[in-house]
Amino acid sequence: MMTPYSGILFQLLQSLLVVLAAPLLLGWVNQCRAWLSNRSGAGLLQPYRGLRKLLHKDAVLAETASPLFRATPYVLFGCMWLAAGVVPVLATDLPYAPAADVIALVGIFALARVFLALAAMDIGTSFGTLGARREMLVAFLAEPALLMVFFTASLISHSTSLSTIVETLAHSQAVIYPSLAFAALAFVMVLLAENARIPVDNPATHLELTMIHEAMILEYSARHLALIEWASSIKLLTYFAIGIALFLPWGIVEGNNWAGLPLALGALLLKLTVAGAGLALLETVSAKMRIFRAPEFLGTAFLLGVLGMLTHFLLES
Amino acid sequence: MPMTLSGQFINLLAALLLLIAFAMLSQRRILSLINLFALQGLVLTISTLIVAYSTNQGHLYYSAAITLVLKVIILPWILHRLIRKLNIQWDIETLINIPTTMLIGIVLVIFSFNLALPISQLAGTVTRATLGIAMASVLLSFLMMITRHKAVPQVIGFLAMENGLFFAATSATYGMPLVVELGIALDVLVGMFILGIFFFQIRETFNSMDLRHMEKLKED
Amino acid sequence: MSTVISALPIDFAGAIILFWLALGSIGLALQSRPRWITLLIFPASAAASLLLAATGLWALGETPDVALLPLGLPDLPFHLRLDALSAFFLLLLGAASFGITLYAAGYFRSMPGGTLGLLTLEYHVFLASMALVLVADDAYLFMVAWESMALSSYFLVTTDHKIPAIRSAGYLYLLLAHVGAIAILLCFGVMQGGHGDFTFAAMRASELTEFWASAAFLLALFGFGAKAGLLPLHVWLPEAHPAAPSPVSALMSGVMLKTAIYGLLRVTFDLLPMQLWWWGVLLLTLGLATAFFGVVFAAVQSDMKRLLAYSSIENIGLILVGIGLGLLFHSYKMGGLAALAITAALYHCLNHAFFKGLLFLGTGSVLHATGERNLGRLGGLMRRMPWVAWLTLVGTLAIAGLPPLNGFVSEWLLLQAFLLTPGLPHSYLNMLVPVAAAALALAAALAAYVMVKFYGIVFLGQSREEKLSEAHDAGIWEKLGMGWLALGCLALGLFPVSVILRLDAVTQLVTGHALGATAAQTGWLFLTPMAPERASYSPLFFLIVIATVVALTFFAVRRFYHGRLKRGPAWDCGYPAQTPRMQDTAEGFGQPIRQIFEFFFKIEREVPDPFDREPRYHGKTEDRLWYWLYLPVARVVERASALMGKMQHGRIHVYLMYSFVTLLVLLAFSR
């Protein structure tokens, strides 16, 4: 049905779209937050400007920095790109897809995170290690929670490959899976934690008591910083895409028939807009929690995920 | 079958033996203990002689002779000399008081009689009850060894036990083969000498014959 | 193959074992010439290891072959047998010990001759006995090899016997090993064919009732568990493994623990006539508990080798989970899934041998260079010893279970085994499986935490002590050894399909099913354990994409912007007075875990009062099990022997009384 070339082309298109559109989503979220807090906001394109500025600057590197520190941003960017390629944002069954299933996807995120944490410890500043520790603390709870979400979905579809999951969920008779409800809740919590959003983290401050993600990248500057920022915006978009694929999979093209592309694009745009606004709303209404509350928060997410699986066994099998 | 005269004699002596054993059990003075021991030896000799005569087992005469020499003459003599040398004739207190000991002794007698009963049924010898008595006196002397504080009475108990065994050997089974009896006699003699040496060593080390000085080696 | 070559794999294996023993004795003889030992003996034995690995690889494809040695008990000559299972573990032993022995050639350079000679002997006896355990085909030879292994490793552990802590570690180790060995022996006693036939063949033939089969299984679980560090028999492991010289720690953690796994597999699947479902459940739960316990304790360690030892406990737990799951499926005749689970377990054995060996060697070099094991006094070594640091990084990422390295593959397979579970007959089991999967995921994530702590604190940041500045990088032998192991981690991570194809013979033997055909159905590039649409993973693809993207971005940034770079002091929010001491210590890094899992630990700490002139912090986290299980047992023994002691009263009358009473009782009893 699909010639390899067109498949690869479609794949590239999707990846590029994600990578390029990621800052836009970030901009949109910030814009919404601004509006919600009665500010005019910096505009949708602000993130792009930021990236451009950073890329132009000269990089300043701590004397104590090792090659690992310099390599990390690129690795991070690479991982996110790969993730973006794996998730069926527009279409399923793309050439990338079989390279990694959901577990591998979690693996990719873990890889990126570990590199970032190591880089943060590399300089040997108090904030760096603090950030790394907190990041890993959040991660070791968020990661299994995310896995639980995926497991629930894959128990329904008897598969861990995202394409299959999406296809099964897209045309399953039962529209409402109670287990998925649990999963969705857990997923949202994980998304907040993993992307350093309120209430777990606050991307906008450098307040040592609260910061996690920012504490890790304190020592980065210029192009390195730019890559990291960009990577994290891609991460955000990827998470959105995952959420969409799992919980509102309708409209995603099966195989790469170009005909379905416009519809898919439209659907994606719509979903992202809504989701971004939702995230902004969530962040505005909720308050940043103390760092030591984070484990409880994520523990809840984890348990929700497990509950989701159990409910699947109870109600749906 | 009607008990022959010799058989009755032997039973009488057996009873006597048992009596002596009880007497030793209750005896407080070492000197009289030794005398009782000698007496026991004498009874033993006589019974052996009677068995030898009534069943004309030649070698039993020898063993009677050995008994006489060893247990009636030599050993008591050695013991007398010992206690004179170590001057320890004085009274000896026991661990358990005498009446209790006697009671236990009686229980033992009943026990051993019951034990020996089925066996003495099938004893072809003229002397059926003797096995039980022999066992009883063995156990009684055992009991005596347990209840005595001093070294010498313990040894006498040991020798008395030997007597009981000997009685069992002669009367119940018409005596062991001669080689064996010689060996046994030799062992008893040597044992006695070694004990003699011991007494002096103990005496000069602990300057007392009280076994309560010899309770150092233990787990604690 | 074997028709072309007259000799069979078993002959090679035997020859290598003998060669090792010979090398050991020569080493003892060469006490006066330590240089010769390090430059001749160890490289030679490394070569032998490589040959052994090759033999194992070869034997994987061959039919089992047997051999008889005219030694042993009169009616029971030593039986040797080399089937796929043995072959796999021989491969593991050879491959891992190759790197480790190469490393040892350099590591023991500075050791005094006398000690070195003795150590060489023990080291090679250790290697030989491990190999012998794997090829033994009768209970007696197995036990002899098994105990010799324990004994030689004990002497290796106590190489530095002047340190009391090491002595007590060795004592605890040998004690538990011996008790375990007795249990194994009794297990063989159950399985024996009677009238003293102790060959494994006879045991396979003997039929047992469910009760006795279960008894045998439990005994085996106890015995092999004691060796593998199964909860709650693990206490010796974190004491003994760190105490040994690092290459030995590497061997013990990387290889010796696997012999216990081998034994468990051999007894449970090969020798016992039946497999009951609840064995699987038991193994699964114990495995999870072990894994979780191990990783949580690893997270709070402040001694780098102890940390690794605890992480070994975790990995053993994971392996046991795999086996338990396989057992469960096998008992319900779900062959394919059983094969999957077992494959995951075996794969993890292999992986753990490589990365744990690598990490222990890394710590060895650090110890050698700095003389320091306490994480709180290390740091910033990446700049002092880059080789060690980079090679160790590979191990770290691998053990943290990150793609595209090998640790991830086995964990992925294991999770697949959990997820692809169609409904088991028991509804409770159906509940258990997802929960178990969750716990597994949690443990895996914690492992990443632990490893970031380990690597970050040892190699990254700034040196916490002055003396670290003269730390030197490892020598050529060390580099070679670690390089080999790192290469292994990479290869095992990138080519899972070809590895699994090799494992087929083993899973076939163990579960009667094989995975390779399905796993390779879409070619060697994609690993598809069940079916492509159910799950697939391609590490190579992974690596390529990431590499290309990294390269592209790098050049793109250079091309469109610039590569200008300034060096300056660390910014750190503009905080002026930075000292290395402000970095997290091991305690600091472990603190959140300690807080979250407080109930696991017995914590005692003294926290300084804020107005102290010289504030000092002292924290100690201990294993509750020690207080709940081991000390009570010790106390009971103490009590019992005290009672016995009262019997030994010292009064002769009492003794006579004993004899008297005994006599009377027996007399009364005899009628």
Next chain:
Amino acid sequence: MEILWLLGIPLIGAAALALLGSRRFAPELNAALSGATFVSAAVLTARIVEGGPLTAFHEQFFVDSFNVFLVALTAFVAFTTTLFSRPYMRIEQHHGKLTPAMLRLYHSMYQLFTFTMLLALTTNNMGILWVAMEAATLTTVLLVSLYRTPASLEAAWKYFILCGVGIAQALFGTILLYFAAEKVLGAGGTALLWTHLNAVKGSLEPTVLSLAFVFLLVGYGTKVGLAPLHNWLPDAHAEGPTPISAVLSGLLLNVALYAVVRNKVLVDGALESHFAGNLMMGFGLLSVVMAAFFLSRQKDVKRLFAYSSIEHMGLITFAFGMGGPVATFAALLHMTVHSLTKSAIFFAVGHATQKAGSQLIENIRGLITTSPTVGWGLMLGSLAILGMPPFGVFASEFLILTTAMHEQPWATPFLLIALGVAFAAVFGRVQTMVFGETTLPRLPHAPALLPVFAHLALVLLLGLYIPPYLADWYRQAAALIG
């Protein structure tokens, strides 16, 4: 003829040494005599191996595959012990612990002791067997109290009384045996000959024999050191001179057990029930367990290994009690390896205590640094005795445990616990003695470690390879004992 040599040499030797025992060359003479005894034992063994069982002097002596290997073993260990005692006793003399007179006593009694043991092993007459056992006690009593210290006197006294009383019970048992036998064989000499008894054992009166066996077991069991009759054993072993401890542990216990087993054969034949076996299993198990717990209280190294002897004797008795070819084979093997290993350990311990000048475990440290040979000897010996392969003790324990698991599973938990506790106790103490720092100086005299390592080498060999003819012995003996 060989028997004449075998018994004559030590007897004459005893007399000779009673005269020359205090001379400078006495130790060498002692060793030479034991050597000669060993040679004749070897010759006798060769005879038996090719010619099969033989009786001599109108059947007063009987040598079959069961006792011949015990004869060989006894002669061998007695010989090596003299080799060890040569320097050992010299050093003791140097330390002023011994006078020439004592040495004379020691040497002649040593020979006499050897004689009694060999007599007990080779005689065919159960009565003479008893006499020999009693004589063995008498000869060793004075050796136990050789040092004349209060402790040694106390030990000797307990040894004498307890064993004497015990042996008396055995005599009663023998009398009962005779009592039963003469019904069948008629009164007189032949009624106590084992060969004859064995021929007619089926028709012996069961009730009498069961009674007799109780007395015999209690009697000889006291000498074997079965709990709770064992109380003399640790004292005697700890207080006597080390060579004597070695032969007591390594040989005398075996001989006593031999006596028990000889009688068991008859009783089994008469009873048709497993009565004797059950009794022995009970005693064995009790001894193993009690000894294990006693072990974990020891402060004196020689007491420690004395208790370990009790443990192993218990194990052997248990195995004999189980019966059957495998278990009996294992028991015989265990007798051999235990006496070899245990005597080796006592040799090593002897040197260690001489170095430390104390028998207390806490005063012995870091042997491996002060004198590596002694240290390794002790370490390897202890590991061997604890049943660590590849030493021979493991081989027999392997067979015993696996068979027990198969035949008498109820017993295995006790064995598991006991062996575990024993290991913990013994190894913990040995490790502290062998390893660690020390301040002890080296001794001037070179220790005689040839015996230690010779024994250990043999034990190692037996662990890995049991020569066919030895195996045949064991098999024949096992068939004999059943």
